Amino acid sequence: MPRYNPQSIEPKWQKVWLDQKTFRTPGLDTLDRSKPKAYILDMFPYPSGAGLHVGHPEGYTATDIVSRYKRMRGFNVLHPMGWDAFGLPAEQYALRTGTHPSITTKTNVDTFRRQIQSLGLSYDWDREVDTTDPSYYRWTQWIFSKLYETWYDPAIRKGRPISQLEIPSGVLAQGDKAVAEFVGSKRLAYTAEVSVNWCEAMKAVLANEEVTGEGRSVEGNHPVVKRPLKQWMLRIPLYAERLIEDLELVDWPDAIKEMQRNWIGKSHGAEVDFQVCGSSDKIRVYTTRPDTLFGATYMVLAPEHALVAQITTPAQLAEVKAYQEQAARKSDLERTDLAKGKSGVWTGAKAVNPVNGEQIPVWISDYVLATYGTGAIMAVPAHDSRDWEFAKTFDLPIIRVLDGGKPDECWEEDGPHINSSNGEISLDGLGLTDAVEKITAFLAAKGAGEPKVNYRLRDWLFSRQRYWGEPFPLIHWEDGTISLVHDSELPVRLPEMERFEPSGTGESPLANATDWLNVTDPVTGKKGRRETNTMPQWAGSCWYYIRYIDPRNAQTLIDNELAKYWLPVDLYVGGAEHAVLHLLYSRFWHKVLFDLGVVEHAEPFHKLYNQGMILAFAYEDARKATVQSSLVEERDGGWFHKETGEKLNQIVAKMSKTLGNVVTPDEVVASHGADAMRLYLMFMGPLDRAKPWQSNGIEGVHRFLSRVWRLLVDEDAENLVLKPLANTESVELERLRHQTILKVQEDIEGMRFNTAISQLMVYVNGLFEALPATPGAAAGVPGVAAETLVQLLSPFAPHLADELWSLLGRSSTLAYHPWPVGEPSKAEEDSVEIALQVNGKLRDNAKVSKSATKEELLALAKANAKVQKFLEGQVIVKEIVVPGKIVNIVAKPA
């Protein structure tokens, strides 16, 4: 009767773990800090209305296995879960349904928590955080206050309190307003009228990182246009250098590090001044190829460049103005579309090339970006493809200064310089590196330029005109000053509002919360208005890993001692889609907090691991049109359309409603149990690889768990009882046991869960084989084997393991039971099978003693009949013996 029944044992153990707080991590008072620690973190989810999908449990299971394993190895483990619950989708859903986002958020969180708990994950639920909880966002606001009150000191490469900023006497002399302006120009958080990415469909501003290369929103793929708005910005580029350097300190996938480096986009070059003819104005350009300066035949300014108005000649004014207006109206998409040709207008002005005195025309064009470098370039058409295209379009002169490539093609590679000399300097004959060095020194000496490092990374646009986000702790006073809400008055709560639609004007919905909006200074009677923008969703997720360590601390963000002990996060698992956004922002905030002494480590996440996406099979017909999975049947080793009978191809695709191939965790838990689901997710393949869900696969692991159950439990008995266990273990089983312990622990440490599980299967197969042929015969599975198997299985299938553990007569959970000891000496085989080769081809195998010498192996090979057959009529040329592996005899015809 008592068959393996996950539906009854899983809820039972989940209740025990929850009720007894089995996975509670001690707080400061009871924490034994002499023990090693493991902070194992999942990227917390956005609790959407759709509930958990199978991708979530993949990463969660992996971290859960590591957490459970580390506990058994005697580590203090911190393994928390929480909710990234602010954000646009909740607000949009609320607007559609008329339900307040705080209500839908609560419902969704409850669903997510129930689903996650049904997977048996060993989270400490006492540490749950929710970014929308005022007691949480109080500290998000606090961190913003710190950003506002911090400036970056380039001399010591650190963020410092604004109180330590020295005000130049010249600024002091100009009065309070000038001082405020000066300080504002140094704060890490500042407000500015900027051209922003405005998404009409979302009625909100987006950060650069939230806009795709096609000029559409990452969320929802809506069109995005440029529009000037007053916004809060964060000066993340000041930390660019450290954000690049400190990638050396962390153990992250190379691909992610590379993406961050690319995003920060450091480049070395020089700034060069060009004198405008007939004017005192100079145009400063940034170039990474100062060595090509002799080939500069014209210049281009961004249409928004400040000098355009001053240098444009009256004759060109109308045309220039028209072009500027046209450019301003274009979206980034239209401006950067590579398919379109180059456009531009001559300003009428000329400037002097500082190395050869040539007067060259100054153009404006939208292919030059106002926001990068100086917003102006020197154009070297012979050696830059963009300049080449522009010069060809407008018939501008092209001078080659590098020897290489075909005569009528642009050459962007290295080569000996030509046509590059004047009376004072010559680059002719030099290669790229030498030429750059020489010309840069020359320009510096003449005061016409200097070496310069540039970053692609821009200031982070940090405000949104939405309701469902953290309010800024700021007040705009009637006298034009801005002040922070005092720490003691935090949090600034998000007001309860009935209507919170975005206005569409760029004004946040909070502007309508009249009672909340207006404030009066109790001391001076001065009137003010709260900041009505809210923070972007990234704000809450930037620092949640810190709060988990000390989640209920009402006095400070985090206790210093706890921060010292638990940080950094030892293992951080999540999807690769956060490669630049969340992970870059988080590192930036962490560095600011590091500079302020809140945390003691330069980097927040030591080891990062990206789980691959769970895909699913889908079907398409000969025209490559996809077919709903419900209309597909499998027969005769192929797939066919149920209605038309057409033969279909199996493909791998993302799970989607349209393909009808979505699998939800709830249905898998219901049909096969959480343990089977966990095991299958890990058995599918390497964690970091994308792989398709196969319903047959889950059957397979379920069968394995049933086999384990049957190995130990007497299914014929009326009640739940163990089969009789044997007292002694054969030499072979002992060896297999030690091999299994060692393999499983190595594989868990290396995050190779699929091969750990196969080893467990090998062990179970071995135990079955060793059972007496006749059922009921005296000895069953050796007791030590039974206990070890259950222990090794427990990180993977914790419900089954705890159930069997209690059947084995142990009263408490396995969660903190010491991991079994695997001894390499006992795992070693005493004989090995080696390959006998002739000329590199396998001819026979031989079982030999592990200690056999080279001579013995060679003699054995030569005595082998099959080997001899292939040596007939041959002369031996060479003999290679690798003990424990192969003997290879090289021979050639006599």
Place this chain on the structure above:
RNA sequence: GUCCCGGUGGUGGAAUCGGUAGACACAGCGGACUUAAAAUCCGCAGACCUCGGUCGUGCGGGUUCAAAUCCCGCCCGGGACACCA
């Protein structure tokens, strides 16, 4: 266009300090048990042929006694970036 990752049986995948390719599973085939089915257990299983071999890790070369593994050149799939001067 540039960068990164990958390509192994019918399927998911093992094996990379170069040393017996295909562990473990899924699907398949055969057998046992059963009135029958399910479940379970045992066995077979890369391809090709003359049953002793030959070929075989996307394709073509190379290094080596020996290559899935290292090198060169391609092809295909996935991801990221893309007028950043």
